[in-house]
Amino acid sequence: MRTNRDRLVMISVQGTVSNPEHTGRHSVSHDGEPFMVPGTGGITYNVRVGDSAFGWEVDHVEPGVSTLLDQKDRNSPQNRGYHFYACVGNEAKVVTGDAKGAKGVVTGHHGGAEHILIDFSEDVLDKLTLDDKFLIKGFGQGLKLLDYPDVHVYNLDPNLLEKMNVVEKNGELHVPVVAVVPPFLMGSGIGSTTMGTGDYDIMTADYDALKEYGLTGLRFGDLVYIQDHDNSYGRCYRKGAASIGVIIHSDCKLAGHGPGVTILMTCAKGILKPIISQDANIAKILKIGRFEEK
Template sequence: MKTNKKQLVMQSVQGKISHPLAGNPYKLDRNGNSTVLPATGGINYNVKVGDVCMGLQGDHVEPGVSVKNSERVENTALNLLSCIGNEARVMSGEAKGAKGVVTGSHGGIDHVLIHFDQEDLEKMGIEDKILIRSYGQGLQIQGYEEVFVMNLDPNLLEKLGIEEKDGMLEVPVAKRVPAFLMGSGIGSPTAASGDYDITTGDKEALKEYDLEDLRFGDLVLLEDSDNTYGREYLKGAVSIGVVIHSDCVKTGHGPGISTLLSAKTTKIKGKIDPKANIANYLEL
């Protein structure tokens, strides 16, 4: 599989570890109950890529470290240019010099999510500066111009075990998700940053599609889902994404999916592999 990897530009983007936010102390769940739960932001010490993202006492929980830039246009660039698999480095504080890896971009709150080793997490503080070597936007697979590649470090692409078969790309995936389960984030003008959610209100559907043990970092195939120029339903379209945040209590929400590959035509197919998780490919 040949790509234009050598033509890509590697550029610095930077943010600070963001503090968790809370307005109204209560979160209204899909059954009308009020709950007080941890949510987005901060440093999560015991929630990591590779862990099950379902059943946590939390809402939209982000594994590892959540990073943001206080300047709006700079934060847009941080989210747009950071790709899953990019190297990150702590630039200030007691953990200065520690290296991590980008694991997702969370839309709405507009955080970039980064994995660090536990010993480095213990030294970090809110507002520590983190620099990312952004690398991957503009990536193309030669001979598959119909397949849009986004949010993906080319070095991680090479580790995914994608095979070319009968003019199609066969991608290892942990789960398949039907289009009718995709919710919050549909209609976004681009899938080149952020995510959209698998809705989890229908427990029978979760059981039918084997989504009850979904993990942070799982690669998933989104059926009939077009993410080429935004996010919408399209019969026959296929997208591949990665789980970047936890299940949620709000109606129309659930585990967030950042897009890696998408095609309006059937140029992508999935091969079920329980080990298809970025924690394995990146050795986290």
């Protein structure tokens, strides 16, 4: 597949661990039940990319290390820049502390929290502190598929794209994904125009619908195909469109929420097609998280 990767710039951005936050009060689930459980932020030791996105006693939990630039002002231009330049598949390096020099991989953007998620091996996670800093080689924004100008690519390292086994056939791109998500299940984040940052959620209040469409086994890092959703210039329903994304945070108890999806590819026309494969997970593709090479 021809791309413009030779014209892309690689730019450094640097962040730190985002301290976990909590109100200390109960929230109310989509079933009307009060809950008070862990959520976003911090260093998550026992939840990693490749693990199930369901079944944890959490809400919006993020695998690995949750990072940002400025905890006091998540919407500052500098924090937005950190969020924008870091792409899924980028190399991240620890530049402070006992784990200095260790390398990890960016696995997703989480909107609202404005976090960049990074996977490191277990021995590195044990050495990290909340004061550590991470240098990311931001590479991927501006990526184009030269023979498919109607396909928009966001947040995707070209090296990861080349490993995704996309098949070109009759003017279409057939992309390996774990599952097809029907358009009516997409919720929180619809309407956002910040395509180079953030995510949006697969709603999970209707468990029967999840079972019907084979979504109850989703894992962090799974690539999914969102039917009839166009993310070209904002997140919206458009008949015949399609988007490819990666699962980046866990199921959620709040109405309108569920596993988060960072968008990697999208097209308003019927060019993107799904190939169902249980191996379509970035942890497997990049040999990180639960599938890292020992």
